[in-house]
Amino acid sequence: MLNRPDGNFDSIDVIDMPAGGAGPTLSPRRRQWMISRAAGEARFLRCRRNSPWFLLDRLQLDLFGWFLKVFGFYGAGVRNALDIQSTEIELSFAGLPRAFDGYRILHVSDPHFDTLAGIEAALLRRLDNIDADLCVLTGDYMHRLDCPLDESIPPMRRMTAAISAHDGIVATLGNHDNAGMAAPLEDLGIRVLVNESLAIERGGDRIVLTGTDDVHWFRTDEAEKALAEAPGGFKIALVHSPEIAHVAARAGYALYLGGHTHGGQICLPGGRPLISKLANNRAFVSGLWRCGGMIGFTNSGAGVSYLPVRFNSRGEVALIVLKRRAS
Numbered sequence: 001m002l003n004r005p006d007g008n009f010d011s012i013d014v015i016d017m018p019a020g021g022a023g024p025t026l027s028p029r030r031r032q033w034m035i036s037r038a039a040g041e042a043r044f045l046r047c048r049r050n051s052p053w054f055l056l057d058r059l060q061l062d063l064f065g066w067f068l069k070v071f072g073f074y075g076a077g078v079r080n081a082l083d084i085q086s087t088e089i090e091l092s093f094a095g096l097p098r099a100f101d102g103y104r105i106l107h108v109s110d111p112h113f114d115t116l117a118g119i120e121a122a123l124l125r126r127l128d129n130i131d132a133d134l135c136v137l138t139g140d141y142m143h144r145l146d147c148p149l150d151e152s153i154p155p156m157r158r159m160t161a162a163i164s165a166h167d168g169i170v171a172t173l174g175n176h177d178n179a180g181m182a183a184p185l186e187d188l189g190i191r192v193l194v195n196e197s198l199a200i201e202r203g204g205d206r207i208v209l210t211g212t213d214d215v216h217w218f219r220t221d222e223a224e225k226a227l228a229e230a231p232g233g234f235k236i237a238l239v240h241s242p243e244i245a246h247v248a249a250r251a252g253y254a255l256y257l258g259g260h261t262h263g264g265q266i267c268l269p270g271g272r273p274l275i276s277k278l279a280n281n282r283a284f285v286s287g288l289w290r291c292g293g294m295i296g297f298t299n300s301g302a303g304v305s306y307l308p309v310r311f312n313s314r315g316e317v318a319l320i321v322l323k324r325r326a327s
């Protein structure tokens with residue numbers, strides 16, 4: 001069961017879900033967040049439209065795509081992108097509450113459903129037959145920040161239906177997701193965490209999840225505040241990118257789950273990414289890492305962005321199994 005944690009949570013705003021599927025009640029704090037996030041998105045899109053650097057970036061990517069097509073690599077890159085792997089990772093923690101020993105977290109990130117036709121079907125195939133206790137989604141459901149809801153919500157509905165997770169689905173937003181998606185995702189039964197925490201209780205034990213808004217394009221003090229003010233205990237941070245991993249480590253989180261980088265998407269042989277898409281914490285570009293006493297995992301993402309290809313990298317859905325270690 002997902003529960004609001006006890007304690008002093010005056011500054012942690014959790015949307016209350018009324019029984020009977022009536023949908024979430026938008027709290028004043030969530031409403032305020034939506035207004036400022038939407039304004040930030042409008043500013044971002046305006047700046048980008050007028051930015052010569054963005055146009056240059058696009059030109060380089062278009063030229064690279066053209067090069068791949070002319071020299072016959074493009075088809076292989078698309079096939080690689082559709083070849084989503086499943087990864088199972090067992091992680092041991094001395095502080096894991098006993099009731100969560102063996103707890104299975106399905107982690108899906110960055111499907112970018114609007115980039116490549118076929119990603120949705122490939123992802124749904126991969127989700128089939130995975131039984132988890134909890135599913136966490138760490139953002140970038142679409143590529144276009146201004147993607148209309150009638151395009152972004154249907155694939156999310158189908159993905160939600162394909163996920164089997166006893167304790168439900170918890171999500172954060174990525175830098176490509178607009179604020180308007182939060183409420184419709186909640187209507188699908190996905191618990192969207194925007195700089196807030198919730199607890200999952202089992203047999204008298206509990207773990208705490210804190211989810212932040214995106215910290216790549218839309219970083220605000222609220223994200224760090226949510227991490228700093230979460231209650232004590234075994235805590236898991238859900239953040240779209242690993243760019244505030246050090247903040248979570250300082251705040252005593254045991255585990256940090258994110259995505260955003262697509263594992264580099266286009267990598268050199270051996271998997272070394274050409275581009276990390278990270279402003280900081282670039283060492284955390286993919287897979288498992290450590291930051292202080294915290295373990296982190298950067299999911300390679302199910303999908304792709306900009307060019308619909310992967311080289312020396314594969315998309316993934318991850319099943320993370322928490323184990324209790326004798327201290």
Ligand SMILES: [Fe+2]
Pocket residue numbers: 140174175176216240259260261
């Ligand atoms: Fe992202």
